Amino acid sequence: MIAVEGLTKRYGGLVAVDGIDLEVQRGDIYGFLGANGSGKTTTVRMLLGLVLPTAGSIRLIGQPMPRSARQVLPRVGALVEGPAAYQHLSGHTHLALLDSMGPGGDRGTRKLRIADVLEQVGLSGVGSRPIRAYSLGMRQRLGLASALLRTPELLILDEPTNGLDPQGIREVRELLLGLNRVGTTIFLSSHLLAEVEQLCTRVGVLDQGRLVLEEDLAVLQAPSGRYVVRTPDVEKARIQLGERVGLHSGHLLVVSCESPAALNEELVRAGVRVEALSPERRTLEEVVLEATGPSSDRVESA
Amino acid sequence: MIATELRKLLLSPRTWVTIALLDTLPTLVAILLALTDLGPRPGTGPAFLSAVLTDGSLYPLAAIGILLPLFLPAAVAVMAGDSVAGEAQGGTLRYLLIRPVGRTQLLIAKLIAVIAFVVLAVLIVAVTAYGVGTLLLGNGDQAALTTSVSGSSLSSNQVIWRTALALAYATLSMLGVAAVALFLSTVTDSPLAAALGALALLIGSSLLLTLDAAHTLQPYLPTRYWLAFVDLFRDPILWRDLTHGALLQGAYVAVFLGAAWANFTTKDITS
Numbered sequence: 001m002i003a004v005e006g007l008t009k010r011y012g013g014l015v016a017v018d019g020i021d022l023e024v025q026r027g028d029i030y031g032f033l034g035a036n037g038s039g040k041t042t043t044v045r046m047l048l049g050l051v052l053p054t055a056g057s058i059r060l061i062g063q064p065m066p067r068s069a070r071q072v073l074p075r076v077g078a079l080v081e082g083p084a085a086y087q088h089l090s091g092h093t094h095l096a097l098l099d100s101m102g103p104g105g106d107r108g109t110r111k112l113r114i115a116d117v118l119e120q121v122g123l124s125g126v127g128s129r130p131i132r133a134y135s136l137g138m139r140q141r142l143g144l145a146s147a148l149l150r151t152p153e154l155l156i157l158d159e160p161t162n163g164l165d166p167q168g169i170r171e172v173r174e175l176l177l178g179l180n181r182v183g184t185t186i187f188l189s190s191h192l193l194a195e196v197e198q199l200c201t202r203v204g205v206l207d208q209g210r211l212v213l214e215e216d217l218a219v220l221q222a223p224s225g226r227y228v229v230r231t232p233d234v235e236k237a238r239i240q241l242g243e244r245v246g247l248h249s250g251h252l253l254v255v256s257c258e259s260p261a262a263l264n265e266e267l268v269r270a271g272v273r274v275e276a277l278s279p280e281r282r283t284l285e286e287v288v289l290e291a292t293g294p295s296s297d298r299v300e301s302a
Numbered sequence: 303m304i305a306t307e308l309r310k311l312l313l314s315p316r317t318w319v320t321i322a323l324l325d326t327l328p329t330l331v332a333i334l335l336a337l338t339d340l341g342p343r344p345g346t347g348p349a350f351l352s353a354v355l356t357d358g359s360l361y362p363l364a365a366i367g368i369l370l371p372l373f374l375p376a377a378v379a380v381m382a383g384d385s386v387a388g389e390a391q392g393g394t395l396r397y398l399l400i401r402p403v404g405r406t407q408l409l410i411a412k413l414i415a416v417i418a419f420v421v422l423a424v425l426i427v428a429v430t431a432y433g434v435g436t437l438l439l440g441n442g443d444q445a446a447l448t449t450s451v452s453g454s455s456l457s458s459n460q461v462i463w464r465t466a467l468a469l470a471y472a473t474l475s476m477l478g479v480a481a482v483a484l485f486l487s488t489v490t491d492s493p494l495a496a497a498l499g500a501l502a503l504l505i506g507s508s509l510l511l512t513l514d515a516a517h518t519l520q521p522y523l524p525t526r527y528w529l530a531f532v533d534l535f536r537d538p539i540l541w542r543d544l545t546h547g548a549l550l551q552g553a554y555v556a557v558f559l560g561a562a563w564a565n566f567t568t569k570d571i572t573s
Contacts, residue, residue: 084393
C-alpha cells in the first residue's frame with residue numbers, strides 16, 4: 001500500500017528526512033515511531049503530497065505520489081498533526097463541506113456517510129453546536145470522522161489519540177482494530193510506544209531522519225532466550241548460578257538457560273525458593289531506545 | 303469546488319459582519335445629510351454627494367463613491383488576504399489539499415469567492431443606499447430628468463443602466479487588490495500580514511498619485527482609475543479612463559495570480 005524508496009527532504013542545509021525506505025503491505029497496521037523532530041511528520045506530509053520530496057520516490061496504493069494525487073488521495077483517509085475544522089460550523093456541516101471538495105465524495109450518499117462516521121467515532125449526538133465549543137477529545141474524534149468519511153482503503157494517522165482520555169484511547173483502538181479487520185490498512189505515526197505496542201503488527205523506527213529499524217512486532221518481541229526468576233533468596237541463587245546471571249535487581253534475576261524446567265529444578269535443589277519464572281521479552285521501549293540516539297528535543301552545547 | 307467556496311463564504315459570519323459594517327457609513331452619511339440638509343459644495347467631497355440632496359435615487363452612486371477609496375478595498379484586502387493564509391493558520395489547508403483539491407483549482411476558487419464577495423457587498427450597499435436615499439432624501443422630481451456631469455439631461459432609463467455599469471466598474475476595480483492580497487496570502491501563513499501588505503500597496507499607490515514627481519508611474523498604479531466611474535455620467539460617456547482602468551486591473555490580476563500560482567503550486571505546506 002505504501003512503498004517508499006530513498007525518500008529525502010532537505011530544508012536548506014538541514015536534512016529532515018534522510019533517504020528512508022518504507023514498505024507497508026495491505027492489511028498491515030504499521031507503527032511509525034520516532035522522537036519529536038525525528039522527521040515523522042515531514043514523512044507523513046510527503047506521503048500525502050503536502051511537502052514535495054527533495055529526492056526519492058513514493059507509491060501509494062501502487063501509484064506514484066504526488067503525481068497521481070487526484071486518483072490516489074480519495075482512497076486515503078488522513079489525520080495530519082492534529083485535527084482542524086471550520087470553527088463556526090457544526091460538525092455535520094463541516095464534514096459536508098469537506099466532503100464536497102475534490103473528487104470522490106458522492107453527493108447522494110453524503111448525509112448517510114456523515115451520520116455513519118459520526119456514529120463510528122462516538123459523536124452521533126453532538127447536534128448543531130459549533131466546533132468552537134468542542135473539547136479537545138471531540139475535535140480529535142471529528143478529525144478521525146473526516147478521515148473515515150470515504151471509507152478509505154488506507155488510513156494515515158498522525159498521533160490519532162492525542163487529547164483523548166483513557167476511555168477515548170481505548171475506543172479509538174477498538175475502532176481502528178475493527179476497521180483493520182474489514183481490510184483497512186493503517187499507517188500510524190506516534191511517539192506513544194504503548195499505543196503502538198497494543199495496535200501494530202509491524203513497526204518502523206525513525207531517528208534523526210533515518211529509518212533505523214523496520215520489523216514485525218512479533219519478531220522484535222520474540223523471547224530472548226533468557227528467563228526472569230523471582231525469588232526472596234537472591235544471594236543463594238546468585239552463588240548457585242554464578243556466571244549465568246545477567247542482570248539482577250530487587251528480587252528479580254535474569255538468567256541465561258536452555259530449559260526453564262531444568263533451571264527451576266536446579267534452583268529448588270539448591271534450596272532457592274522460586275516465586276515466579278517467566279521468559280524474558282523485550283518491551284518495545286527497550287527495542288526503540290536501543291535503536292535510537294538521545295531525544296532530539298535536547299539541545300546541548302558541543 | 304467553486305460552489306463549495308461560495309457556500310463557505312455565505313456560511314461565514316465574517317462575510318455578513320463586514321458587509322453590515324460597509325453598509326453603515328453610507329447610511330450614516332445619508333441620515334446626516336437628511337437631518338442637516340448640508341451637502342458638500344458642488345465639485346468637492348465624494349462624487350455625486352452634492353447631487354443626492356435633490357435626487358435620493360442617485361444615492362447608490364454616492365455610496366459607492368464613499369466606499370471605493372478606502373473601505374471597500376480594505377474589506378477586499380482582508381477577505382482575499384485571509385483566503386489561503388486563513389486556511390493555513392486554521393490548519394484546514396492541509397485537509398483541503400489531501401481531499402484532494404488541486405492547488406491551482408483552490409486558488410481560482412478563492413479568487414472567485416473574493417469576487418463574489420465584492421459583488422455581494424456592492425449590491426447590498428447599492429440596494430440599501432437606494433432605499434435609504436429615496437426614503438430620507440426624497441425621490442427628487444420624478445418628471446425632471448437627471449442632469450449629467452456634463453450638464454445635459456439623462457433619462458431615468460439611461461441613469462439606471464449607467465448606474466449598473468458604474469457598480470460593475472467598481473467591482474472590477476477591486477480585482478487588482480484581490481489578486482495582490484491573494485498572492486501575499488500564499489506567501490505567508492498569517493492572514494493579517496497578507497491583508498496589511500495589500501493595504502500598504504493601496505496606501506502607497508494613493509500617496510504616489512498626489513506626488514507630481516511620480517508622474518511617470520501614475521498610469522500603472524492600481525488606484526489610478528478607480529474613480530473613473532464618474533465618467534459614465536458624462537455625455538457622451540468618456541471611455542478612455544474606464545478602459546485604461548479595466549486593462550490595468552486585468553494586468554494586475556494576470557501578474558499577481560500568476561505569481562500566486564507559481565508560488566503556491568511549488569510550496570511545501572507545513573502549516
